[in-house]
Amino acid sequence: MLPVADVPEKPPGKLARLNSSRGLNVFFDSCRTSPQEGLEEDFEEDIGFENFQRAVKDAINLHNNEVSAYDTAWVARISKVFQGGSLVPQFPEALQWVERNQKDDGSWGELQPTTKFDQYFATLSCLIALKSWGVAHECIAKGEQYLQENLAILGDKDLKYVSHGAKVAFAAMLEDAEKLELSLYSSPSASPPPFVEDLFSYRNKVLERLRTVADVIADCPKKLLCFPEGLEPVLDWEGIGDLQFEDGSIFSSPAATACFVMRTKDSKALNYLTSLIGRFNDAVPCMYPTPLSEILSIVDHLERLNIDRYFSAEIRELLDILHRQSEFHGYEHDELPSEDIETQAMIFRVLREHQYDVTPETFLLEGISNGQIGELGARGMLQLYRASELIFPGELLLDYTRNITTGALKNILKTTTDAALKKEVEDHLHSPHFMQFRPLESMKYIDRFDSSVEANETYFEMTFSRLMHKLNPLMVAFAKVNFNNCQVTYQQELQELTKWDEDHLRNVYNFQRQPLLPAFLAGAVGMPDPKLSLARSVWTRGSVLVTVIDDLFDEATLHDGIQGLRLFHESIKRWDSSIVDSCCESVKTLAKLLMSEVDSLCREASEAQGRDLTRFLRAIWQDVIAEFLTEAEWNDTGYQPSSEEYLRTGSISFGLGPITLYTIFCYGEHIPDEMLDSDDYLDAFDLVNRYGRLINDLRTHSREVFGGHNSFISVYEREHPKLSKQEAYAGVQNLLKGLASKVFSQLLNSRYTSPEVRDVHLAMIRSLYLMYYEVDGYRFTTHELKKQIQRFFYKRFPLD
Template structure:
């Protein structure tokens, strides 16, 4: 059975919307959610649980009925994956990675026409259900297939927000959901209408409420424990699909006319989308594992092997199949920067470090020496060969995608990293204690996010002009992302780095205080700058009038979320086991359906 990777064509029935004309909605300085418990789950009407169904290839006779249209809609939806339609070739996403031989899209059977599920149709001015539909699409990872329809709904919602329409301001759940969805989609909305709801207040309310025995409580508790900026999107999509229970989802109790697509059908579509793309992830990871072995990086005894973690962060955030090249670039350079960082921290002699830095600095000139590459050790030869080969290969692909030569920029990113790493070596050797400004100016580079994120931008879709790459907004996005990540890392790793003789922002703060501040006080002090960088970064990512294309800006946010994922509460990145379950959940394990799930008894293995 072939699954349409777009999962949606062009024919779609929209929910009826307000007759109000949409305002010019987008923000020039959109700010992040603030004063809210989580940005994902907010105070909800009793009985509305956020849980989701799974994909199936047949309808079980024993499954509960949620309306006579459910089975009809599901069969219509399953007709989609049988491939009765054919897209034009240019509409199909594909991978540019020929060497990986990773298929990221599979067209439907020839000679067929396209079938597409449609939005449920609601009565006019039912804003709550319209926003709930958008919420479902976003939470299960298929909103990208309905971008035009979602924008239409949000434009009208924003117009109502500006006019303080009673359908929004008189209902707390609708108001909170509108605020969250509008804000995260770049609309300039104020939290004034929300009131004083905070995470602490919500926890107090829930602790004494009978709602804590319901699925709703579990969802709210999860959102409070794991704010949206600490999670990886694709893991959340899987969790939402697996925990869906149609009988407890209020929206599914609304009757639909025959031929319409219910929320249940949309979630089934999300499950099919997840299952199909998961097989793409598995092939990409196999290719990357082969690359590590071919590059001999697995032969370096000092190196942490973090391929699985870097690929987890790539697939967990840049999950659509057409972003295959971006994921591969992200993961390859993540592996390379980690190995180089380990070489500088624990394995390399001063001579070897200077040799590697000189080879990267001269780049192509190393081939002009008599006898080829002048490497002082086998470790240096393995490292430089891996960097040189990968950067040139990825540079050629990026140049083809961008329509201009960008290999030089990729080389410059690595050169700047090695220079900054050598600066830290010199500080350590001379006993120099940098000021906070000196430390952070160098540390935003040595945190090694440059070679990981910046090359991936060239594979995010849009073409990026050189003037954008050298512009202030691009550099500010990088500074905020790297500062946030660096400080999160410092808070969790100061003990290990102190043993290694390295200073970081926490130990520097204690040192500069003259002993008046403890380590724990310094760690708490760091939280303010961390939060400020995260919020400022999100403002830049969400704002509309930007020189950097939105898909590229989102990669900076993706890495910020990745840093929180690994360093929020502990140094999970250094642990070989702490996030191993997340790797398995996203890449290896199929959807696990709860026994109460509407489609839990079905066989959907053929959906791949």
């Protein structure tokens, strides 16, 4: 069952050659266990993990509405005409709030700003508001002194976690400050620091580029357009009103809305700001209300970057609220509008992925019935498509949704000129998102952000959420730190496993496959948490042993024939290696090796669980060897089993039991015996094994038939003689699709109470999909898989 790989293609650093018996080169960087100096330290020094955690936790907290000095200052700048024609503040209470809330050091902003730039951003906004109205001169002087001291030492390093839109908005405010003759530099005649000149240059390039487009509103990247206050010279302010939300806001942003009011005097937008000033005691938050779709997008962003485990409690709290409110078919919280089908699809998908008991009708039926699906753009179609992937048996609504969205997305591929969107759609149509390993996906996802400039946005950047754009550089940077740190752990584990492989197994690699590295890849990406080292080790060693014994039975003619296999089976059945003393050297070696290694694994599992599991865990191997022999005897005699007989035997002989069961016991939690005797567990275990057998046979059919072995496809063809080979193949594919749906209904069921058992089974399903989606990746490692192995284990992310 398990893999061969050729990696990496062009290794870094000093190399050591391993696995050379069949030309398999595995290279290790001689310094691979040493972190790239400065990366993790830089992030901790610049941001700090606690600051980063707090910013993200606040963003996904439904009840967090901390007021924003930056946004309140923008509201304070709005004027109205007083009697006699003079201009006065529309919101004098906001202006007074700014004056009252200056800090002792002269700055404004959060008590614990995430970055230094956040403090400067808020302070400059407040200074402009006060200077515009010619009030609070002492506050202005203190604020000027604060910026003089800090802007002089601000550099590129301080801007690397700042979004493009915020940079443009900051440059625009610096221009406003110059017009107001604010003293921001060491002396009135002093030249702006280099970073200020760079910001001006960057903004000018953005504005020049936007002046050349036919429609700024349509063509401006949303990461810039969500900060319209930075694009005033080129924006059609009446045109941006077409994007106004129902509540009157521009993108739920008080600052953007204030800027819009200053240019248009829009009454609906003014009413929105008036309501906020009243609600938040003379100030406004940075975003209100935070659209639920944006909060869920942040959660999805964390998951795709593989850093969601740092926020598991907060994510669970959010999902608990959403699930509780969905059960009552309404929302207790007045800030959770979610009637649009796109948001409903996001809620349904994330709840089902996290094993909440939900039905698609609760979330999607109304929107589909009233025609909302026909009004969706690319983002909405992608959300519905992803929701439809999690179909359980008999869910006709999701089946319908899948068909509709598939057609719509294929049409988008034909018509879109947006390269980032096209790539996102292609990836989703190519393979189910839910079947992807997050650590592998995170590599590609980070790459997309690193390669994106203002004109090229990733799928999740195609929103007007200032919150997302503010957090995005921080999340991507931390994801790189997380990836690099985990990679060090995996490299150390791989060293130990390679030594184990060389000491115990390398001399028996005269068979078909050499499985260590691909097996460890599956374990590492399926159980990425660094604390799961034992589980990854047990998974990998079990996989290697299954592969080696599987090859022994597949190549019986080379090793004493069927009689030798019968003696091998008898020795494992009795756990007595002397039974194979009369056999050839390979059979004797493998029998002794298997018993020794299984006993070692049993000791580790028993120690992890605090009870002796040896008898139970030996029996799992004995069952697998018995079915190996059954298949070998079928091949020897030419017996043709029925499809059910074949699946019953083949699902065990596929060898997942010794991998999954041992891993579950070493996952770190107590697993009671009765859990493994439950119908839920046994049904899920059987479904996963059958899924593995079918997806394997779909990719190995030709080779198995050529070698004289049975395959489910050949059995299926024999039982359906009227079908062509293509029709039989399609029939088996449909059976596999149905099995996947049943697997999901088991593993994502709220009754499935053991996260450890569920996680290991999901890791196995995803590893099977990874290895067998296109070819038998365990035997013929594809170019793409080679690249993933090389990248995952050997290439670190720079943080610059």
